[in-house]
Amino acid sequence: MEYSILKPSLEGNIQLLTISRPEALNALNSRFFGEMDHFLTSIAGNPAIRALIITGEGKAFVAGADIAEMVNMTPDQGRAFSATGQQVFNRFGALPFPVIAAVNGFALGGGMELAMACDFRIASANARFGQPEVNLGLIPGYAATQRLPRLTNLADALYLLTTAEVIDAATALSMRLIQKVTEPDQLLDEARRLATAIASKGPLAIKLVKEVTRKGMGMDYHDGEKLEQLHFGDPFGNEGAEGMKAFLEKRKPQW
Numbered sequence: 635m636e637y638s639i640l641k642p643s644l645e646g647n648i649q650l651l652t653i654s655r656p657e658a659l660n661a662l663n664s665r666f667f668g669e670m671d672h673f674l675t676s677i678a679g680n681p682a683i684r685a686l687i688i689t690g691e692g693k694a695f696v697a698g699a700d701i702a703e704m705v706n707m708t709p710d711q712g713r714a715f716s717a718t719g720q721q722v723f724n725r726f727g728a729l730p731f732p733v734i735a736a737v738n739g740f741a742l743g744g745g746m747e748l749a750m751a752c753d754f755r756i757a758s759a760n761a762r763f764g765q766p767e768v769n770l771g772l773i774p775g776y777a778a779t780q781r782l783p784r785l786t787n788l789a790d791a792l793y794l795l796t797t798a799e800v801i802d803a804a805t806a807l808s809m810r811l812i813q814k815v816t817e818p819d820q821l822l823d824e825a826r827r828l829a830t831a832i833a834s835k836g837p838l839a840i841k842l843v844k845e846v847t848r849k850g851m852g853m854d855y856h857d858g859e860k861l862e863q864l865h866f867g868d869p870f871g872n873e874g875a876e877g878m879k880a881f882l883e884k885r886k887p888q889w
C-alpha cells in the first residue's frame with residue numbers, strides 16, 4: 635500500500651512513524667485509518683522491532699478527527715467512524731513492544747485519544763492537550779470517555795471532557811496524562827533514548843509485562859495476579875535463564 639499520510643522510518647530496531655498531513659494539522663480521516671491499520675499489520679509480526687514511536691509533522695501532533703469528513707455524517711455513519719477508530723487504536727495495546735507517543739504540538743480530540751491509546755506519552759513543552767468535542771456538540775468517539783478517567787481520575791477526566799479546556803504540557807504532566815516533558819528540539823531524541831533503553835531489555839519480558847499489565851487493568855485484582863503468576867513462568871528456561879546467568883557472570887545478556 636502506498637502511504638500518503640504516514641511516514642514510517644526504521645532506525646535499527648526502533649520504528650518511527652510520523653503522521654504527515656500538516657495542511658489539516660494531521661486531522662484523522664478514513665484514509666489515515668486505512669493506512670494505520672495496514673501499517674500495524676506490517677509491523678506486528680516483525681521480531682526485529684522493539685519499540686514504536688508515533689509523532690506528528692508540523693505544529694500539531696493531531697488536531698482531532700477530520701471535521702470536514704464528519705460534518706455530513708448520519709448517526710450510523712458516526713458510529714461506524716467511531717468503531718473503526720477504536721479498533722485501530724486498540725491494536726497499539728496488542729503489539730508485543732511499547733508504543734510511545736511523542737507529542738510535538740496540538741493533541742486535541744481524536745489526537746489526544748490517539749496519544750492515550752499508546753503505552754505512554756512524552757511531550758514537548760509547547761504541546762497542548764484537550765478534548766474539545768463538546769464545542770462541536772459531539773462526544774469523543776475514540777475512547778477518551780474510557781481511557782482518560784483510567785489514566786487520570788474521574789474528576790480530572792470530566793473536567794477536561796466538559797470544559798473542553800486546552801491544557802499545556804506541564805498541566806498534563808501534573809495530571810499524569812503524560813509521563814515526561816522535554817524541550818521541543820529534544821522530543822524525538824528523548825523518545826529514541828527511551829525506546830533504545832527498552833530495546834535493550836529482554837524482548838519476551840517486555841512483551842509479557844505489557845500484556846499482563848494491560849490485561850490486568852480490565853480484570854478482577856486476584857485474577858490479574860493469577861495472570862502474572864502464569865506468565866512469570868514463561869521466561870524461565872529461555873530468556874530469563876540467560877538474563878539471570880548473565881547477571882551472575884557479570885556480562886551483558888544475549889537475547
Ligand code: CO8
Binds near residue numbers: 658697698701740773
Ligand atoms: N479537522 C479538519 N481540519 C482541521 C482540523 C480538524 N480537526 N483541525 C484543523 N484543521 C484545519 C483547519 O480547518 C485549517 O484548514 P484551512 O487552512 O483549509 O482553513 C488548517 O487545519 C489549519 O488550522 P487553523 O487555521 O485552525 O490553525 P490555527 O493554528 O489557527 O488553530 C487549532 C489550531 C486551535 C488546533 C484549530 O485548528 C482547531 O481548533 N482545530 C479543531 C480542534 C478540534 O475541535 N478537534 C476535535 C475534533 S472532533 C474529534 O476529534 C472527535 C474525535 C472522535 C471522533 C469519533 C468518530 C465519530
